[in-house]
Amino acid sequence: MVGLVVVSHSGRAAEGIVEVAAEMAGDTRIEPVGGDGQGGIGTVPDAIEAAVDAADDGDGVVVLVDLGSAVMNADVAVEMSDAEAVIADAPVLEGAVNAAVAATDPSATLDSVREQAEAARGVEKL
């Protein structure tokens, strides 16, 4: 099934978002990744690539990202990884929840999961 990766500048934020999304995710693999590798805020391409590889079981991976350089580093990681991976242009938490639900659909594909993640762009809260 399609796997998910949640990338944040903060490793703890990534873990928290995965915790929220996992409630809806069934057996979907969701990997959190974040931080600059030295205990600080940031993102590192190698770590994201490792998370993508860990989330992939052959059906591809949708990557959720937070801001700025996280997008670029995820882009680098997707380029380096052998897995078929795409970045969703979506808010990171809402997109992760949507993607987690979509991934549990037996007919889910990489495209359908990404589309559902990106549908979170239109979520209104009030």
Place this chain on the structure above:
Amino acid sequence: MSREGRTDGGTADEATEGAAVVAAVEAVADRIEDERDHLTELDSAIGDADHGGNMARGWAAAADAARDLDDPDPQSVCRTVGKTLMAEVGGASGPLFGGSFVFASAELDDGVTAESAVAFAETYLQKVEDRGDARVGDQTVVDALTPAVHTFKKSIETDELPPLEALAKAVDAAERGVAFTVPIRAKKGRASYLGWRSVGHQDPGATSALYILEELLATAADALDSEVPDADATSPTIPDEEPDDAAGDGEGDAPPEDGD
């Protein structure tokens, strides 16, 4: 271009080229360390004041990694430098400066020739533009790289200048590009959050790119046992030639006929 056809006059094999590229990386690392405070000063005016420290740390690690390679050839050095920068620099500069090295190193399969250097430069610029979604005039590193890459390509392909002179012109072009970042408004990167207040500030990333190119030029001159040529990115003025075929006397102006 075949090895026999190389125009740098050198007989450098891959190992010698590799050693020269390692020397260039070491020179860049030293230069960025020397400029660390200046870069941070530029960044503190419009960004988060970490560019000098990040780049100095990244390039020092890149120089270490390049030195540790067993059989460095230009491609392996560029790939190693890129990967190290991505891992160590942090922020957007890691993927922009480093990721583009990794990607463009694919152009160096057959070592460094005038032709592969142009391909490397074009691919590098393209990757920075795509990844950063930045164009000329956004007050970013693209403003230094674009004139440098265009001038280098034109000097090699159209003017058929020796590579060292082409590179010297490219450095002059980059310097003009850095100056161009001062009076324009930032549209990308951290500085863009400042809106109009970004006008009047020199872009730190463009400045770093200039230092890198300056050191590349100095090391290339060194490796070729030459002086750094005194170069100017401007071309001689092309005389205004009005085709004087108004009277139907177009002799000499007509395109050559492809007769058989």
